[in-house]
Amino acid sequence: MATETMTDTTPETIPAAPGAETAVLRAEHLTKHFKTNAGVVKAVDDVSFSIARGETLALVGESGCGKSTLGRMAVRLIDPTSGNVYLDGEDITKVKGKALREARKKMQIVFQDPFSSLDPHLTLGEIIAEPLRAAGVSKAEQRERVLALMERVGLGKEFYERYPHQLSGGQRQRVGIARALAPEPEVIVCDEPVSALDVSIQAQILNLLRKLQRETSISFLFISHDLAVVRYISTRICVMFLGQLCEVCPTPDAYTRPLHPYTKLLIESVPIPDPSQADRKRQLLEGEIPSPINPPAGCRFCTRCPYADDTCRTVKPAMRDFGEGRFCACHHPLEG
Numbered sequence: 001m002a003t004e005t006m007t008d009t010t011p012e013t014i015p016a017a018p019g020a021e022t023a024v025l026r027a028e029h030l031t032k033h034f035k036t037n038a039g040v041v042k043a044v045d046d047v048s049f050s051i052a053r054g055e056t057l058a059l060v061g062e063s064g065c066g067k068s069t070l071g072r073m074a075v076r077l078i079d080p081t082s083g084n085v086y087l088d089g090e091d092i093t094k095v096k097g098k099a100l101r102e103a104r105k106k107m108q109i110v111f112q113d114p115f116s117s118l119d120p121h122l123t124l125g126e127i128i129a130e131p132l133r134a135a136g137v138s139k140a141e142q143r144e145r146v147l148a149l150m151e152r153v154g155l156g157k158e159f160y161e162r163y164p165h166q167l168s169g170g171q172r173q174r175v176g177i178a179r180a181l182a183p184e185p186e187v188i189v190c191d192e193p194v195s196a197l198d199v200s201i202q203a204q205i206l207n208l209l210r211k212l213q214r215e216t217s218i219s220f221l222f223i224s225h226d227l228a229v230v231r232y233i234s235t236r237i238c239v240m241f242l243g244q245l246c247e248v249c250p251t252p253d254a255y256t257r258p259l260h261p262y263t264k265l266l267i268e269s270v271p272i273p274d275p276s277q278a279d280r281k282r283q284l285l286e287g288e289i290p291s292p293i294n295p296p297a298g299c300r301f302c303t304r305c306p307y308a309d310d311t312c313r314t315v316k317p318a319m320r321d322f323g324e325g326r327f328c329a330c331h332h333p334l335e336g
């Protein structure tokens, strides 16, 4: 139950990682509603977060909870229904034309499927050079910079003239990362970047991202449903359920001392690969996720939560500060 030290806090006050400099990217009250024939889909509802320089912030949650929509809004690939995005403290929610192009250079995205996101008719050299060409970099300099980028992501010179279909999945994702790095961004949204890859290749790509971050203190918003991957790569975690954040905390805390019942169930529902742990009862998340067209009025997790009472069903829980960088929106947090 609630402790006395806990304070109510509006989500926009969720700080960047403790001790970090000011946030590179900050989202405030981001909301996206899609009008469909079946009704208005409340894909993302009043979500706020910030990413510090050199930080990897993970966004986790089940399929359909709004992760990709949130990631795309954060880098202005889609416009929010309401809410604001700040890049280096500047409100870029409504910028257009040249200002938008400048902002987009600083915020890149790497997609899950590196095959469909690479033009099959272009060589790797051309694909990686595309953002440089658009920025007016000379032909000669483009080649030099592309070769340097390829080296940084572990692709030899011999790949310069190759086409996407000549590459493995892991190599294609390296190309996707090189292309994202080309305009020297401050933030890269990685939307399930390793989900389509074999486990051994996943580790190589994750290690590459870590190496790049050490070299340049770039920030990542890392979207994933894979909690093992997120544990390895991220500094902090945002747990999302049905369009809203329910917990934000340093990554180890999500696994060792979760505050939200949903975080705990999500962690416990991960398959157990270690046979000596086979006796551990695997918790299953039960019940259907409610429709984002007609979400529950109070806490959105109330229909699946073992602790839900009348308050949970009627009153939306505020995001509260538990100290040490831990925030949770729950009427009955697991600690206190």
Ligand SMILES: Nc1ncnc2c1ncn2[C@@H]1O[C@H](COP(=O)(O)OP(=O)(O)OP(=O)(O)O)[C@@H](O)[C@H]1O
Pocket: 034, 035, 036, 041, 042, 043, 061, 062, 063, 064, 065, 066, 067, 068, 069, 070, 225, 292
């Ligand atoms: N263009 C759109 N029009 C209507 N509904 C949409 C649109 N894009 C997303 N949605 C809906 O918004 C909700 C959130 O989708 P989103 O893809 O952001 O979730 P996600 O957590 O990234 O899921 P996944 O991991 O499966 O990609 C879903 O209910 C989805 O069907």
